[in-house]
Amino acid sequence: MPIIKTEAIVIKEMNYSESSKIITLYSLNEGKIRLIAKGSRRIKSKFASAISLFNYLKIIYYEKEQKELFTLSEADIIESYHNIHTNLKTFAYASLFIEAIDKGTSDYDSNPRIFSLLLNFLRLINKSKKPQEITTLFLIKLLSLIGIQPIIQHCVKCSSTERLNSIDIEEGGVICPKCMDKRKSYEHLTTGSLKILQKVPETKIPRISVLRISENQLQSLFELLMKYYSYYLEGEFKSLGFIKSL
Numbered sequence: 391m392p393i394i395k396t397e398a399i400v401i402k403e404m405n406y407s408e409s410s411k412i413i414t415l416y417s418l419n420e421g422k423i424r425l426i427a428k429g430s431r432r433i434k435s436k437f438a439s440a441i442s443l444f445n446y447l448k449i450i451y452y453e454k455e456q457k458e459l460f461t462l463s464e465a466d467i468i469e470s471y472h473n474i475h476t477n478l479k480t481f482a483y484a485s486l487f488i489e490a491i492d493k494g495t496s497d498y499d500s501n502p503r504i505f506s507l508l509l510n511f512l513r514l515i516n517k518s519k520k521p522q523e524i525t526t527l528f529l530i531k532l533l534s535l536i537g538i539q540p541i542i543q544h545c546v547k548c549s550s551t552e553r554l555n556s557i558d559i560e561e562g563g564v565i566c567p568k569c570m571d572k573r574k575s576y577e578h579l580t581t582g583s584l585k586i587l588q589k590v591p592e593t594k595i596p597r598i599s600v601l602r603i604s605e606n607q608l609q610s611l612f613e614l615l616m617k618y619y620s621y622y623l624e625g626e627f628k629s630l631g632f633i634k635s636l
């Protein structure tokens with residue numbers, strides 16, 4: 391019965407029985423994992439404070455053969471993010487980002503770069519007053535890590551670099567006017583938005599929030615990204631409804 395020790399971040403929790411929860415975590419060593427936390431709904435549970443959305447934990451669990459769900463044995467908090475829980479807007483955007491990670495990854499497919507991106511995201515959004523901006527920038531960074539990076543350096547059909555002001559979501563990239571099909575509709579992309587899409591993937595995280603984005607640009611980029619993610623990750627984002635309701 392192998393004992394697994396890893397760092398992990400809580401990305402989903404679900405009540406299981408009267409006393410237990412099933413939690414989904416994105417871990418450093420094992421990728422996305424789902425564990426049962428027995429007794430965690432009881433007030434006196436040893437997990438009660440640790441198992442909370444977004445918490446960064448040190449965990450121990452046992453892998454048993456012929457079991458689909460492994461059981462959490464220990465969980466200690468390394469970091470928790472108070473401001474995410476006290477600011478509704480921040481909470482909504484942070485929820486959207488972990489939903490994108492949940493939808494975009496498979497169980498037990500380890501990727502330390504995704505773990506590190508998520509950790510940096512939580513630290514930044516926790517102290518930022520611009521949750522939509524942080525989330526938009528990190529959603530751009532996440533695209534390549536989950537394998538859905540659009541082609542943005544040149545037209546997806548003819549490789550032209552001229553007049554790139556539309557994106558073809560189905561084709562997965564920007565498209566020039568010559569290659570457009572009149573029967574189809576495309577998402578408009580301003581020059582400024584295109585530059586951000588091109589720049590963010592090569593910008594290191596500490597410098598990411600220095601990029602200047604206007605309010606309009608941010609809103610249109612965010613909406614475009616949501617359409618793109620929904621197309622490739624299939625299915626609506628529950629947190630998007632939450633964000634729109636604020």
Ligand SMILES: [Zn+2]
Nearest residue numbers: 545548566569
């Ligand atoms: Zn073209």
